[in-house]
Amino acid sequence: MVTVYEEIFHWEDYLKFGTRQFFRKKEHIYKQGEYGEGFYYLHKGLVRIVTETATGKENMLNIVIPNQLLGVQSLDQKTHFTTAIAVKDSVVYHFSADEFRKLMIAHPELFKLFSKSVIHKMKILLDRINLNALTSEQKLAVLLHNICDEFKNYEIPISQQDLACCTGLTRITVYKVLKEWQEAGIIEINKRKYFIKKPDFLRNLVS
Amino acid sequence: MVTVYEEIFHWEDYLKFGTRQFFRKKEHIYKQGEYGEGFYYLHKGLVRIVTETATGKENMLNIVIPNQLLGVQSLDQKTHFTTAIAVKDSVVYHFSADEFRKLMIAHPELFKLFSKSVIHKMKILLDRINLNALTSEQKLAVLLHNICDEFKNYEIPISQQDLACCTGLTRITVYKVLKEWQEAGIIEINKRKYFIKKPDFLRNLVS
DNA sequence: AAAAAAACGTTAAATAGGCTACAGTTGCGA
DNA sequence: TCGCAACTGTAGCCTATTTAACGTTTTTTT
Structure with a gap:
């Protein structure tokens, strides 16, 4: 991560x-x-x-x-x-x-x-x-959340592949989680760019 | 680990x-x-x-x-x-x-x-x-191998439970691997003490 | 602008490792 | 030396991830 x-x-x-x-x-x-x-x-x-x-x-x-x-x-x-x-x-x-x-x-x-x-x-x-003690969903949540903090907005300028690499998950797992979040309206996927709509959801996943 | x-x-x-x-x-x-x-x-x-x-x-x-x-x-x-x-x-x-x-x-x-x-x-x-990128078998192999290096002999003075804690695996997984190794003649279990008979096998698992 | 290389979307199948449960051992501490 | 607590042996089920596979889209290179 x-x-x-x-x-x-x-x-x-x-x-x-x-x-x-x-x-x-x-x-x-x-x-x-x-x-x-x-x-x-x-x-x-x-x-x-x-x-x-x-x-x-x-x-x-x-x-x-x-x-x-x-x-x-x-x-x-x-x-x-x-x-x-x-x-x-x-x-x-x-x-x-x-x-x-x-x-x-x-x-x-x-x-x-x-x-x-x-x-x-x-x-x-x-x-x-x-x-490593976290679930894959949590890993991703922590990562996205940190990235947002860093870049000071809710757009993730990082590829799915890199997200996989960062978390140590497979690309498929990352894809699945992201898709699920999209369906739940937590993030938005547009032209392979990810945009976080409900940052609080991610925050709650971890703490 | x-x-x-x-x-x-x-x-x-x-x-x-x-x-x-x-x-x-x-x-x-x-x-x-x-x-x-x-x-x-x-x-x-x-x-x-x-x-x-x-x-x-x-x-x-x-x-x-x-x-x-x-x-x-x-x-x-x-x-x-x-x-x-x-x-x-x-x-x-x-x-x-x-x-x-x-x-x-x-x-x-x-x-x-x-x-x-x-x-x-x-x-x-x-x-x-x-x-964390390794399989549970590899994790254990690395750990046992290191412990041997440290204690300068092939007897492991550490409980199954601790091995689990060190590797982050469950005790059951540790037990399973250990049992498998025992059946394959790689280690010997005696009175809850583990003795490595084929250290090379462990080494090869990782490198 | 074409070709090559990455990256992505999606599905299905295989599996490793986690969780639960419980009985049997060992050993410390009082 | 009795009893409790911590450790071990074993089975079976379950699910989260991984692997494999493959077509499509995007990006980079030439």
Whole structure:
């Protein structure tokens, strides 16, 4: 399940110490298994983080929105254990481990910022784990609800296929649930775009 | 799924700056939802980390072995989003956020140690997520295999019930798989103790 | 603009794993 | 050492999902 988490971390003042990089839509920022050195800060755009399981299935972990970090896993020169793909054209800042360490000595308050960001990441992963206890309908409800929160309106700009990938369900299951909701008037399907008419229904499904 | 991860982080030199605390078997070190302030280092003993899902089901996340951190989530004064329970009598050191921040200014190399430990935690969570893509047989295989690795022999000192809890399966499913394996001569069941006879079979199930 | 590649809609069949139930064991605690 | 509580063995039913299959529509590429 992908959750789009929104919490602002004020990295702006430190961006000048990172290296600015551009990535086009669908480009890989880093790949699972590759060596990394440092981490990235997403300035503009949208990035999705996926992981490949032992059986070769792709699994979306979360969507990174601007002002968040990504790729922290390889701060200490380990290989990445996830893959990051730009969903839209994106601007990121890269901080190498060494640079960042030096930077932190000069600005100790950076530690708080860093740890906050990382803990936030952990929270996301945990939520992702807890999702597995839910029914498929609930999984979808949580996902759609989060997406709406993020995009600030009730139109879902994500394909059925991606919804399947995000929740770990099959496309058929996603399709079935969506169809059911449509018949019940909870969502509207138009030209393969989904529009949520009764957000409260989704909310109630979970809590 | 619980994975017992073993990787040594050298915190010994800094323990004197923490507060030593003792916990008896089955005692809670911290609880989900409680406020925390800082983090813990497990010096001796064994701790299991569980989380309660929205539906009230308990979910074991991982087992913490000595030399690892726990409770990092509340470093920045947030509530804990997991619960830590001592499996054996345990000795932990608590570091308050403030203390640790000061400590890190004096010893910048601590940052590397801290980030390594945290990244390691993230890796564990990720593995946990990836498990959900597996069949119940595979989940159990991974779990048993990890436990063997950890305890360095082929006897499983964990109850069927706990195996169920670790994998998120029902006890009945665990029982069924175990019985099947027994009939196939892959494991031996004796007085409710499980002994793995063909570890390679388990390994092949996953990779 | 045509061709190729994704994505979607829908159905039917197969099945894995969950839930219920209950009796038999084991072992802790008083 | 008695009794309760927690754990295990087993059966059977049930349903939510998965898989397979296939035609249609949309999007991307050349």
